Amino acid sequence: xxxxxxxxxxxxxxxxxxxxxxxxxxxxxxxxxxxxxxxxxxxxxxxxxxxxxxxxxxxxxxxxxxxxxxxxxxxxxxxxxxxxxxxxxxxxxxxxxxxxxxxxxxxxxxxxxxxxxxxxxxxxxxxxxxxxxxxxxxxxxxxxxxxxxxxxxxxxxxxxxxxxxxxxxxxxxxxxxxxxxxxxxxxxxxxxxxxxxxxxxxxxxxxxxxxxxxxxxxxxxxxxxxxxxxxxxxxxxxxxxxxxxxxxxxxxxxxxxxxxxxxxxxxxxxxxxxxxxxxxx
Amino acid sequence: xxxxxxxxxxxxxxxxxxxxxxxxxxxxxxxxxxxxxxxxxxxxxxxxxxxxxxxxxxxxxxxxxxxxxxxxxxxxxxxxxxxxxxxxxxxxxxxxxxxxxxxxxxxxxxxxxxxxxxxxxxxxxxxxxxxxxxxxxxxxxxxxxxxxxxxxxxxxxxxxxxxxxxxxxxxxxxxxxxxxxxxxxxxxxxxxxxxxxxxxxxxxxxxxxxxxxxxxxxxxxxxxxxxxxxxxxxxxxxxxxxxxxxxxxxxxxxxxxxxxxxxxxxxxxxxxxxxxxxxxxxxxxxxxxxxxxxxxxxxxxxxxxxxxxxxxxxxxxxxxxxxxxxxxxxxxxxxxxxxxxxxxxxxxxxxxxxxxxxxxxxxxxxxxxxxxxxxxxxxxxxxxxxxxxxxxxxxxxxxxxxxxxxxxxxxxxxxxxxxxxxxxxxxxxxxxxxxxxxxxxxxxxxxxxxxxxxxxxxxxxxxxxxxxxxxxxxxxxxxxxxxxxxx
Numbered sequence: 001x002x003x004x005x006x007x008x009x010x011x012x013x014x015x016x017x018x019x020x021x022x023x024x025x026x027x028x029x030x031x032x033x034x035x036x037x038x039x040x041x042x043x044x045x046x047x048x049x050x051x052x053x054x055x056x057x058x059x060x061x062x063x064x065x066x067x068x069x070x071x072x073x074x075x076x077x078x079x080x081x082x083x084x085x086x087x088x089x090x091x092x093x094x095x096x097x098x099x100x101x102x103x104x105x106x107x108x109x110x111x112x113x114x115x116x117x118x119x120x121x122x123x124x125x126x127x128x129x130x131x132x133x134x135x136x137x138x139x140x141x142x143x144x145x146x147x148x149x150x151x152x153x154x155x156x157x158x159x160x161x162x163x164x165x166x167x168x169x170x171x172x173x174x175x176x177x178x179x180x181x182x183x184x185x186x187x188x189x190x191x192x193x194x195x196x197x198x199x200x201x202x203x204x205x206x207x208x209x210x211x212x213x214x215x216x217x218x219x220x221x222x223x224x225x226x227x228x229x230x231x232x233x234x235x236x237x238x239x240x241x242x243x244x245x246x247x248x249x250x251x252x253x254x255x256x257x258x259x260x261x262x263x264x265x266x267x268x269x270x271x272x273x274x275x276x277x278x279x280x281x
Numbered sequence: 282x283x284x285x286x287x288x289x290x291x292x293x294x295x296x297x298x299x300x301x302x303x304x305x306x307x308x309x310x311x312x313x314x315x316x317x318x319x320x321x322x323x324x325x326x327x328x329x330x331x332x333x334x335x336x337x338x339x340x341x342x343x344x345x346x347x348x349x350x351x352x353x354x355x356x357x358x359x360x361x362x363x364x365x366x367x368x369x370x371x372x373x374x375x376x377x378x379x380x381x382x383x384x385x386x387x388x389x390x391x392x393x394x395x396x397x398x399x400x401x402x403x404x405x406x407x408x409x410x411x412x413x414x415x416x417x418x419x420x421x422x423x424x425x426x427x428x429x430x431x432x433x434x435x436x437x438x439x440x441x442x443x444x445x446x447x448x449x450x451x452x453x454x455x456x457x458x459x460x461x462x463x464x465x466x467x468x469x470x471x472x473x474x475x476x477x478x479x480x481x482x483x484x485x486x487x488x489x490x491x492x493x494x495x496x497x498x499x500x501x502x503x504x505x506x507x508x509x510x511x512x513x514x515x516x517x518x519x520x521x522x523x524x525x526x527x528x529x530x531x532x533x534x535x536x537x538x539x540x541x542x543x544x545x546x547x548x549x550x551x552x553x554x555x556x557x558x559x560x561x562x563x564x565x566x567x568x569x570x571x572x573x574x575x576x577x578x579x580x581x582x583x584x585x586x587x588x589x590x591x592x593x594x595x596x597x598x599x600x601x602x603x604x605x606x607x608x609x610x611x612x613x614x615x616x617x618x619x620x621x622x623x624x625x626x627x628x629x630x631x632x633x634x635x636x637x638x639x640x641x642x643x644x645x646x647x648x649x650x651x652x653x654x655x656x657x658x659x660x661x662x663x664x665x666x667x668x669x670x671x672x673x674x675x676x677x678x679x680x681x682x683x684x685x686x687x688x689x690x691x692x693x694x695x696x697x698x699x700x701x702x703x704x705x706x707x708x709x710x711x712x713x714x715x716x717x718x719x720x721x722x723x724x725x726x727x728x729x730x731x732x733x734x735x736x737x738x739x740x741x742x743x744x745x746x747x748x749x750x751x752x753x754x755x756x757x758x759x760x761x762x763x764x765x766x767x768x
Contacts, residue, residue, distance in 0.1 A: 008633065170600035171607035186338055193348040195633040232599025239596055240674075244357050244696035247674060251594075251699060258593035263338040271609040273562060273588050275335040275449075 186260025297369015300517030419564020
């Protein structure tokens with residue numbers, strides 16, 4: 001796939017994957033052949049600049065080699081993930097979570113071990129893998145929906161809001177479900193011209209509204225998990241919430257539902273809007 | 282990569298109220314001029330096609346910055362929609378024309394009211410700014426007039442730059458009949474007729490400066506890079522995008538005033554439901570105004586939009602919301618805005634955003650909005666409204682005088698309002714003192730020779746009225762001065 005076809009977020013992820021692939025690729029032989037010196041160097045720095053306990057060196061060279069082999073094999077796998085993702089970032093975006101799981105796991109373990117035992121080596125590990133995890137997570141989240149702008153789950157959330165705000169029947173028959181595909185496509189077209197920050201904000205709003213029954217209502221299920229007939233009452237509650245950010249959250253998303261819906265001729269006509277009726281002959 | 286190169290006397294960046302006027306004035310004076318516009322060129326035929334489909338989403342997408350999702354961050358967050366097309370914001374504004382109030386002009390300390398008057402007259406003539414005939418205002422006007430008459434309050438048709446209005450009700454989404462005299466159908470064609478070139482979809486990302494003098498601009502197009510060498514550079518990118526651009530490129534900011542002093546008109550919309558059919562979308566959407574409380578900084582102006590944006594702003598969900606939607610033809614709407622008392626700020630946009638605007642509504646302005654909402658609700662109730670929707674969170678719906686009395690007793694705080702704002706100004710303020718302003722009264726920057734700013738950002742104070750005429754008049758004056766220097 002040519003770069004010209006990639007979204008801006010995909011291009012950013014691709015560049016990051018290339019950087020990571022080169023870093024892991026370089027680190028592999030380094031760890032294998034010179035890894036034995038890493039911990040002693042960190043210990044030496046620790047002894048000079050702080051009074052943290054030193055990381056215990058392996059009893060024998062064989063023991064250290066065993067763990068280095070495991071570390072190198074992990075790096076080989078991560079290198080492959082990064083290379084594959086950078087070669088075809090849109091198709092292989094889905095394998096990036098392998099790297100995310102790895103880096104989250106190592107970050108949490110290093111942090112836990114540092115809190116428990118305090119050697120500087122664990123803190124260095126957490127401060128190395130933590131930022132890699134966070135940057136990868138942010139870029140992957142931004143790039144994962146590609147030119148669909150919102151991912152499948154966010155689309156389901158948007159649709160559930162649409163069907164709650166504009167159910168079938170009532171004062172006019174037409175509901176969001178009747179025009180769902182066109183209304184969602186309309187919302188996507190609105191998102192297509194947003195800057196990345198606004199788009200990220202919209203996606204986070206969708207996710208937050210989905211979690212809102214748990215976060216703000218002490219309920220046991222998300223919006224998607226609620227019965228469809230309970231959703232309008234919940235959204236009305238959000239709209240009347242005493243905290244302005246919560247009200248604003250729903251008000252913003254209502255625009256992505258109501259505007260594309262009523263932009264469709266059938267929906268506009270259902271409320272009596274006839275665009276040509278103002279024209280004078 | 283391809284790079285197109287041009288050489289000209291004057292390059293004007295932006296084709297809105299400031300840029301188009303400046304470009305036309307320079308070209309008509311015989312100055313070799315190029316106008317550069319980031320947005321695209323949209324024809325009346327395109328607008329007509331969209332109107333026939335009842336489509337407003339394409340207008341929002343193609344002619345607004347960020348699809349009309351630009352927001353000033355603060356308490357509360359306030360959307361500030363601005364245009365991005367050949368014609369700038371004039372292509373999507375409500376075509377309302379006011380001269381700057383004399384006391385506001387005097388406060389500038391620069392060109393006097395008498396000096397500005399011929400420029401206002403010239404602009405009004407060229408864009409056909411005349412009071413709109415009452416028969417073009419639609420029933421929204423009738424309803425408001427009825428309420429105002431009952432209370433003894435004056436309501437008047439607004440002056441618009443519209444010629445032969447066909448009552449399409451789509452001023453904010455591109456006029457489908459070419460009646461609105463936005464700059465894309467007035468000053469831009471005039472500039473072209475006088476020999477100027479217009480480069481649409483050209484995104485300027487650099488002002489070329491050498492030896493403390495602006496010598497051109499460079500940027501990108503879908504086809505590659507471009508570079509324009511020029512004797513003078515006029516920036517007319519608007520009061521939000523412009524200062525962010527200047528801050529990003531560290532231009533003319535020795536005063537540290539670039540981006541500071543942002544003034545806007547925070548506003549709210551009041552929607553009222555009647556038994557009678559009003560069809561508020563037929564007619565000039567911003568047809569009339571009430572200036573009864575102008576001495577308190579409150580101006581009320583009409584506003585009505587198609588079902589999508591109108592109903593999205595009304596409360597409710599589910600069958601209750603649909604019942605309200607089904608009453609769309611029986612809704613009337615009017616807006617109010619306040620001349621703000623506390624400035625905000627514009628900073629450099631990050632991660633692809635064209636700018637970041639920071640603005641918090643002051644308590645005094647919140648009280649003015651609350652008072653204005655009450656007065657407008659009173660007018661609607663006097664006109665016979667069944668329900669009034671207030672945009673005020675603690676009490677979103679009023680059903681009668683008792684509700685209105687309760688509404689007035691509530692204490693208003695800034696986060697209570699579902700507000701929008703318009704008319705950003707003040708972020709590259711003009712003034713005589715280089716330490717306290719960005720441009721002088723000829724609109725040349727104090728720091729960089731031959732770099733001019735001719736847009737709303739030079740207006741240093743909140744006008745309390747729609748600023749397009751003032752921006753045009755200031756640009757006309759400054760471009761005239763510049764042209765006399767260049768020819």
